[in-house]
Amino acid sequence: MSDPVLPFDPFWTLGKVLSGAIALAYICFAYLMADDLHAVYMFLFILTPVACIWFPDSMGSYIGYAMFSIGVTRESHPGFVYALGWLVLLLPVLLSILGYFLLKP
Numbered sequence: 001m002s003d004p005v006l007p008f009d010p011f012w013t014l015g016k017v018l019s020g021a022i023a024l025a026y027i028c029f030a031y032l033m034a035d036d037l038h039a040v041y042m043f044l045f046i047l048t049p050v051a052c053i054w055f056p057d058s059m060g061s062y063i064g065y066a067m068f069s070i071g072v073t074r075e076s077h078p079g080f081v082y083a084l085g086w087l088v089l090l091l092p093v094l095l096s097i098l099g100y101f102l103l104k105p
Contacts, residue, residue: 015082019053019089026092052085059085 023046031039052059056078065071 049089
């Protein structure tokens with residue numbers, strides 16, 4: 001049964017807003033702590049995870065060649081792509097927390 005008020009999924013979901021805000025915070029932090037080049041590197045780092053969070057169906061349906069001539073032979077589940085995108089996006093924060101507790105004197 002379709003919803004007559006919202007016949008399609010809304011574009012701005014909570015996951016998209018949060019991932020966009022985190023990505024923007026990463027880029028601003030890299031710019032403030034280093035320089036323009038590091039902000040560009042951070043943008044390139046977060047491009048794929050944010051795409052996996054925003055478009056898991058499209059990213060998961062890709063079949064073909066990836067990096068280093070490794071072939072993708074079947075589609076990935078959108079839930080897996082979404083979760084992996086969040087994991088990679090939050091990886092710098094997780095590693096910082098882990099490093100703080102492991103290297104604490």
